[in-house]
Amino acid sequence: xxxxxxxxxxxxxxxxxxxxxAVGLQLELLRMDFESRAPEIAARVVAIQQSLESALAPLxxxxxxxxxxxxxxxxxxxLR
Amino acid sequence: xxxxxxxxxxxxxxxxxxxxxxQRAGEFVVLGEADNGVDGVRIxxxxxxxxxxxxxxxxxxxxxxxxxxxxxxxPGSKVVMLSMYDDExxxxxxxxxxxxxxxxxxxxxxxLLDALRTVARGGSxxxxxxxxxxxxxxxxxxxxxxxxxxxxxxxxxRELQVMxxxxxxxxxxxxxxxxxxxxxxxxxxxxxxxxxxxxxxVAGLTQVALAAGxxxxxxxxxxxx
Numbered sequence: 337x338x339x340x341x342x343x344x345x346x347x348x349x350x351x352x353x354x355x356x357x358a359v360g361l362q363l364e365l366l367r368m369d370f371e372s373r374a375p376e377i378a379a380r381v382v383a384i385q386q387s388l389e390s391a392l393a394p395l396x397x398x399x400x401x402x403x404x405x406x407x408x409x410x411x412x413x414x415l416r
Numbered sequence: 417x418x419x420x421x422x423x424x425x426x427x428x429x430x431x432x433x434x435x436x437x438x439q440r441a442g443e444f445v446v447l448g449e450a451d452n453g454v455d456g457v458r459i460x461x462x463x464x465x466x467x468x469x470x471x472x473x474x475x476x477x478x479x480x481x482x483x484x485x486x487x488x489x490x491p492g493s494k495v496v497m498l499s500m501y502d503d504e505x506x507x508x509x510x511x512x513x514x515x516x517x518x519x520x521x522x523x524x525x526x527x528l529l530d531a532l533r534t535v536a537r538g539g540s541x542x543x544x545x546x547x548x549x550x551x552x553x554x555x556x557x558x559x560x561x562x563x564x565x566x567x568x569x570x571x572x573x574r575e576l577q578v579m580x581x582x583x584x585x586x587x588x589x590x591x592x593x594x595x596x597x598x599x600x601x602x603x604x605x606x607x608x609x610x611x612x613x614x615x616x617x618v619a620g621l622t623q624v625a626l627a628a629g630x631x632x633x634x635x636x637x638x639x640x641x
Binding site: 355358363368389396 | 433434525
């Protein structure tokens with residue numbers, strides 16, 4: 337069970353999360369390209385980035401929950 | 417004159433994207449790249465960059481450990497920690513390791529350039545999501561309470577580092593090579609941390625490390641996206 341949680345967490349983090357984040361960086365380059373000469377396109381790029389970001393938020397929550405069992409107590413304690 | 421920077425991230429797709437953005441911005445020149453903590457430290461020792469952009473979840477030495485190592489050898493470099501997660505453990509560990517900034521990997525509202533500019537000029541930076549979360553905890557008073565110290569908390573950062581590597585199956589010789597330490601020194605760390613934790617074999621130590629979230633199960637191969 338623990339192994340399966342680790343595997344799912346790793347796939348979400350190492351594959352899905354990183355790719356979504358990297359696509360966001362590529363979109364940022366597009367936004368920079370269009371910012372001055374075609375601001376309406378830049379605005380649409382930002383909207384796409386925001387859609388991607390809305391997919392990342394639940395992914396972060398899920399991976400945190402999956403990690404929470406082996407890390408129980410540790411994360412909380414270290415900040416105190 | 418542009419600031420020099422080294423990128424340390426095990427995901428090529430991220431390094432390429434960041435490199436392209438830095439090139440476009442024109443304020444930074446990328447001196448080198450690495451896809452793991454050991455190479456990251458080695459490259460920084462050679463190149464002594466102004467800024468190091470360090471992913472927190474690296475294979476081998478993780479981003480926290482690599483930062484401790486790096487700053488021991490190149491104290492003038494400023495580390496910006498990059499993370500998929502904004503959990504407090506990651507943020508606090510990064511800052512304790514000496515990072516000057518903590519930036520969340522995101523798909524929008526990129527604050528990476530802001531963080532790099534601020535740190536290169538001598539400042540510190542937290543992504544807005546991270547600082548908001550810390551602020552809320554401070555307001556709730558969560559940061560003021562103190563948990564009872566555990567055996568794990570009695571370990572030094574170096575002992576924690578050695579513990580994680582032992583739990584991941586590395587030999588004393590491998591650890592000595594990765595951390596640039598003598599073999600006897602590593603053996604001495606192993607002996608001390610086992611005594612402090614009250615365990616007498618690697619299996620017991622691994623159990624403690626897994627339970628504390630210090631290590632995870634081995635990564636699958638072929639993960640360089």
